[in-house]
Amino acid sequence: MLKSLVKGLFGRLLGYGGLVLGFWLLREAFIEVNYPLGVLGGLAILAAMYVIVKARSPRTDSTQAQYSSNELSKTEEDDLGDSLDGSNESDKLPP
DSSP states (O other): OHHHHHHHHHHHHHHHHHHHHHHHHHHHHHHHTOHHHHHHHHHHHHHHHHHHHHHHOOOOHHHHHHHHHHHHHSOOOOOOOOTTTTTTOTTSOOO
8 A cells, every 4th residue: 555655646746747847848948949849848748647647547457457347247227218208208297
């Protein structure tokens, strides 16, 4: 549990730092009209968002496989008809 807590905290801090760096690089690129710096800032923002999402993800690869197999085993509900025209409620009176 401590390992996942540290991983999540470190990942979020790294991600937020990457966002700050990316937006700062974009700001500098607009001020100095430096296109490569702008591209680097955009890539830093995308990478930082990826890191934040991965740090927030509570599932690992092994638990994802377990959840997906459980979700596949669930049966879908029977088709109860169209809820807009009330075809599934033939025994009820309209309001």
